[in-house]
Amino acid sequence: MRVFWLRILTFICLNVNIVMVFVTVAKACDHNGVACSFLKEDDACDTIGLESRVVINELMVDPTPEVGLPAQEWIELVNISDSRVNLDSWELMVGGTSRLLPAYWLGPGEYVILCSVTGIDMLSGLGPTLGFQLPALRNSGNRITLVTPDGKIRDEVSYSDEWYGDNHKKEGGWSLERIDPQRSCGEHANWTSSRDSSGGTPGSRNSVFSPNPDEVEPQLLGVGVISPNVARVTFSEPVMADSTCFYLSGGLGAPDRLEFVSASVIHLIWDKGLQLNVTFQLTIQGISDLCGNMMSQVLQPIEWIKLEPGDVVVNEVLFNPFPGGCDFVEVLNHSSKRVDMALLSLAGRDSQGELRQKIGIGSTGIALEPGELFVLCESKEGVTSFYVTECESCFREVSSIPSFNNSEGWVVLLDANDQVIDELHYIEDMHHPLISNVKGVSLERVNPDIPASDKGNLQSASAAVGFATPGYKNSQWMTETSRRVSLEIQNAAISPNNDGYNDALIIRYVMPSPGWMANGWIFDLSGTEMVRIAENLILSTEGVLQWDGSDPIGHLLPPGPYILMLEMYDLEGHIEKFREAVVLTGQ
Structure with missing residues (x-):
């Protein structure tokens, strides 16, 4: 309940027929259902102005499996302004779902946990709660927007499970925390997973809280021509740009229009198309991120190509x-x-x-x-x-x-x-x-x-x-075939003392075709097998075999001469055998 006392002082000036009315307001306010004392006449009223900033500060979007907090979804708000703010009729938008917040006075520096009505009992012990019909929070790829009753966006967060920065934590039970509540731009670099052992810090200062100003300029991640008339430009973060920020050589100039695919991906569209297989120079300048950091000028070659089978x-x-x-x-x-x-x-x-x-x-x-x-x-x-x-x-x-x-x-x-x-x-x-x-x-x-x-x-x-070569040259790669196995022995005299010099016997090989295998042994001079260095080992088309001078259980063999025996074969019956003397020294 709100009570307003008005004292009206009226002065009538008959000469000029003007009525001047002065209004002094003394106010008693309803603060979350608890009446507070009257303010002095010179106290200002609480307002919802630009200076009254309430921001989204922490998110629990995937509460299971539980780490230490109740299995409830919630959103934490914090008031980072100097004024109390009434959240009555503020709009919370989650994806395409909108809900109005109940009346709640949030004081300067205070936190409130937005949750479902059924979650109040479980979360109220952690901090002030505001229960209502909270929209469901997707685990990743959702936008949350906070809007005042007069339609002004106070804060907006488009979160992703990549923000956790930890594959274990993104599996559930950990909150996403805002690092610097004062920072309102470059959100991807201002959120991370909670460091608190319970999985989050609802109702209190974030465990990752720290000043985190954005002083990093945006980076160009890539430019690709996706049709004769359209080039796709991708930046490292959301940017501000218009057509004058781009210029293409060959008389095409600035794009005729831009299409923002997302905040960080822009389609540049020219009415006149690019010629096939001709390299153009794209100049990019005057781009800034949402924090105002300007990107350095970039000159980027681009080309409209047509892919052929086998490219x-x-x-x-x-x-x-x-x-x-x-x-x-x-x-x-x-x-x-x-x-x-x-x-x-x-x-x-x-x-x-x-x-x-x-x-x-x-x-x-x-x-x-x-x-x-x-x-x-x-x-x-x-x-x-x-x-x-x-x-x-x-x-x-x-x-x-x-x-x-x-x-x-x-x-x-x-x-x-x-x-x-x-x-x-x-x-x-x-x-x-x-x-x-x-x-x-x-x-x-x-x-x-x-x-x-x-x-x-x-x-x-x-x-x-190791049976796979992701991201590097295939072990069975071969464009030309030879008639025989090629073998090179390096360091026939080895001293495995870990000094970086001749510590291992190196056997370099090149096979005539894929699918060859190898057996390898080390014998002493009496013909006793000391160690087997390869047993039906499927070889690469070219590679290396090594022996570090140790026996099957890892102990160094005594110094002296030994015999290396290699047998290489394929499934078509081809066999190549090699024999080489090697020396194991004590130094």
Whole structure:
């Protein structure tokens, strides 16, 4: 209940027929249902002005599994202004759902937890709560907007599960916390997962609270031409721009119009199209982020290209991963063209041969340079936890990739017009017959110059590299064949004392074709087997075998002369044998 006392002082000036009315307000207010004392006559009224900032400060969008907080979704607000604010009839928009907040006075520096009515009892012990019909919060990819009764947006957050910065925490039970409540721009760099052991800090200062001004200029992530008239420009964060920020050489000039695909992705549209296979220079300048940081001028070559079959190929596929791992597809730009990944899609085929589960590979406008690889998967960690990679930046995570059957399947690369650029048809029997368990073993393309369907052009990845090569050269890669095995022994005299000099016997090999295997032994001069360094080991087409001077249980053998025996063979009956004297020294 609000009570207003008005004292009206009226002075009448008869000469000029003017009535002057002075109003002094003394107020008693209803503060969340509790009457407060009258204010002095010179006290100001609480207002909802620009200076009265209430911001979204913490989000619990995925409360299960529980870490230490109740399994309830909630949104925490904080008043960072110097005035009390009445939230009565403020609008909370979550995605496409809108709700009006009940009356609630939020004092300067105070927090309130917005939750469902049923969540009040469970959350009220953690801080002040405001229960109402809270819209459901998606685990990722949602926008929350706070709007005053007069239609002014007070705060807006478009959150993502990438903000957690921790794959474990994004599985649930942890809140997302705002680092600096005063910062109203560059939100992607101002939120992270809670560090509190309970999983969040509802009703109190965030565990990650810290001044966090944005002083970093936006970066250009990529430019790709997706049609003769449209170039897609992608920035590292939301930006402010108009047509005058872009200029294209060749007489095309500034784009005729812009289309904001998102806050950080812009389509530049020219009425006059770009010529095919002609390189143009795009100048980008005058771009700033939402915090006002100006981006340095960028000169970016762009080109409208037409993809031909074989320009981009499926280079490796894992369709039967280890438990806890995930399928992946490795793609190679086998052309001399800069290929915008937004032009590519990946699909499978059903039993009738029809395309299914088509997904876009890249919507960011990032170019795939000639000779570059990328690995498409649902979880980078689901690949790198099991295999070595030489290119951490080559991974592209997507929400889902086509499902690949363990026994047989198709991997299809499509261009922007759904024309097949490359296709790989695999069956489990393509794996090396001596591999007893093919789980976790990828199929690699031997030669990208010939169709993947050609006999022998798909081979099991070598055991020597861990049965997969995501993001780097295939272990079975070969474009030319030789007639014999090539072998080179390095460091025939070794001193394994970890001084970095001749610590191991190095055996470099080049095989005449994929699918060769090796057995290797070390004997003493009496012919006694001391250690087996390879046993039916599936080799790469070229690679290295090593021996560090130790026996089967890791103890160094006594110094002295030894004999290296190697036997290399394939399934067609070819056998190559080698014998070499080696010396193990004590120093």
